[in-house]
Amino acid sequence: MLETRTVMNPLREGMRIARAPEPASIIIFGATGDLARRKLVPALYNLACDNYLPPVYNIVGFARKPRRDDEIRAEYQKAVTEFSRQKIQSQVWDSFSQNIFYVQSNLDDLDGYKRLKAELDRFDQERGTAGNRLFYLAVPPELMPEIIELLGKAELNHSTGYTRIILEKPFGRDLNSAVHLNKMLHQVFDESQIYRIDHYLGKEAVQNIFVFRFANGILEPIWNRTYINNVQITVAETVGVEQRGEYYDNSGALRDIIQNHGLQLLAVTTMEPPAEFTPDDVRSEKAQVLRSIRPQSFQEIRDGTVRGQYGPGAIGGIVVPGYRSEPEVAPESVTETYVALKLYIENWRWAGVPFYLRTGKRLPKRTTEIAIEFNLPPLMLFGKDGANQMEPNSLVFNIQPDEGISLKFESKIPGQDNRIRPVNMDFRYTSSFGEAAPEAYERLLLDSMLGDPMLFTRYDEVEAQWAFISPILDAWKHLKPPPFPNYESGTWGPKAADEFIQRDGRKWRRL
Numbered sequence: 001m002l003e004t005r006t007v008m009n010p011l012r013e014g015m016r017i018a019r020a021p022e023p024a025s026i027i028i029f030g031a032t033g034d035l036a037r038r039k040l041v042p043a044l045y046n047l048a049c050d051n052y053l054p055p056v057y058n059i060v061g062f063a064r065k066p067r068r069d070d071e072i073r074a075e076y077q078k079a080v081t082e083f084s085r086q087k088i089q090s091q092v093w094d095s096f097s098q099n100i101f102y103v104q105s106n107l108d109d110l111d112g113y114k115r116l117k118a119e120l121d122r123f124d125q126e127r128g129t130a131g132n133r134l135f136y137l138a139v140p141p142e143l144m145p146e147i148i149e150l151l152g153k154a155e156l157n158h159s160t161g162y163t164r165i166i167l168e169k170p171f172g173r174d175l176n177s178a179v180h181l182n183k184m185l186h187q188v189f190d191e192s193q194i195y196r197i198d199h200y201l202g203k204e205a206v207q208n209i210f211v212f213r214f215a216n217g218i219l220e221p222i223w224n225r226t227y228i229n230n231v232q233i234t235v236a237e238t239v240g241v242e243q244r245g246e247y248y249d250n251s252g253a254l255r256d257i258i259q260n261h262g263l264q265l266l267a268v269t270t271m272e273p274p275a276e277f278t279p280d281d282v283r284s285e286k287a288q289v290l291r292s293i294r295p296q297s298f299q300e301i302r303d304g305t306v307r308g309q310y311g312p313g314a315i316g317g318i319v320v321p322g323y324r325s326e327p328e329v330a331p332e333s334v335t336e337t338y339v340a341l342k343l344y345i346e347n348w349r350w351a352g353v354p355f356y357l358r359t360g361k362r363l364p365k366r367t368t369e370i371a372i373e374f375n376l377p378p379l380m381l382f383g384k385d386g387a388n389q390m391e392p393n394s395l396v397f398n399i400q401p402d403e404g405i406s407l408k409f410e411s412k413i414p415g416q417d418n419r420i421r422p423v424n425m426d427f428r429y430t431s432s433f434g435e436a437a438p439e440a441y442e443r444l445l446l447d448s449m450l451g452d453p454m455l456f457t458r459y460d461e462v463e464a465q466w467a468f469i470s471p472i473l474d475a476w477k478h479l480k481p482p483p484f485p486n487y488e489s490g491t492w493g494p495k496a497a498d499e500f501i502q503r504d505g506r507k508w509r510r511l
């Protein structure tokens, strides 16, 4: 089937590269949690459907709740039915589910880790998984230090094959805790064993930014402060906090999105070309540009960041509650569900170019995009008499949901006079490649099995990200929060966000 499609559509050639991971055990900490059900197990199942899993593998759930193997298998079957990209097929599911096991333990109980080790050793003997182990910590950040320590104490940090550890975000909750977590990790694992997730890097359209920038010759000459006027990065969501009120109320939009996804999108867009396309060269360039973000003073933070929190409203005709009425959210909560801010990168390429970042929950539309706005031409040949309102060129990376790239430029409207208006030149994945891209977690799980950390965040990147974010969190603690709620669900955020960008003579892009 695949071969026929490849033959029929030459554009798809080369899309699937043969990479077979070695036999391994994948151990999920927090196996009965939301992330395992919604993302990890469906991603593993999709890898199974596409024949990307190793010839032999064990998926071992490790969590506090008691479960027998058949119970966790049934639970995961439900999860896959509900959340998988590809429909569940009984033949694939039957063989996939035979590889799922469960070890029950409190996460702070060393004996449980020893039992886990005995099970993994037994699997290696009986099932041929060759000592290769991938630990996935899908647990809240406050549990991570102890788990890491106990993995070390139980000697699960090394084995006869590879041992790798994936850490789900958030990585720490400020600069100090992230530095501390890195220190702890490095006492037990080598950096080459550590895979810090930022699932935005696993998105196809984000990976394509590397290719678009570095496999094409036309961009590099204009990718700098001389030609680029400003950049807007938007992560807009329609969802509220769903079932994660407790986590979110303790976190907020700045920590939840900007610190990681927002700044990684920025880094991929602004990094220098690496010497080679290798994990360390790419990550060094990202770390470098992240370190060049100019820290902000208290006054800049006060005047240059906007916080919002959604009140009740309607999205797509559905009435939704305000943030303070969400389950497990404090009724007087001052946690932000919207942020807008401006930052500058102080290096030769970007000095003076403003980068506007915004994110929010319960906005009218789910869209993530990076919009590069270029300077207007130096001479207004056509706009002089006011008949034509010239708009600047912009290049937009549509990260989701409609992945693609579009270039906006001015064009003559057909007719006898000289009127012009902007038009778009569009590339869309679906029309060029004809197939939905894999989910971010599929790519990232596969890469971690293959030992490729390119799309994972290195310790110095995470610390550079926090070095910019932590002072904002500190300043906010000393500033009176705005009168929350300050935007209605289903609108584009607080009025203050519009006023903030208007002060620079600009507008947010209409999405």
Ligand code: BG6
Residues within 6 Å of the ligand: 169, 237, 239, 256, 257
């Ligand atoms: C997660 C955040 O990292 O990203 C969530 O914790 C957010 O709050 C999610 O909803 C968005 O991811 P995606 O892939 O749906 O854009």
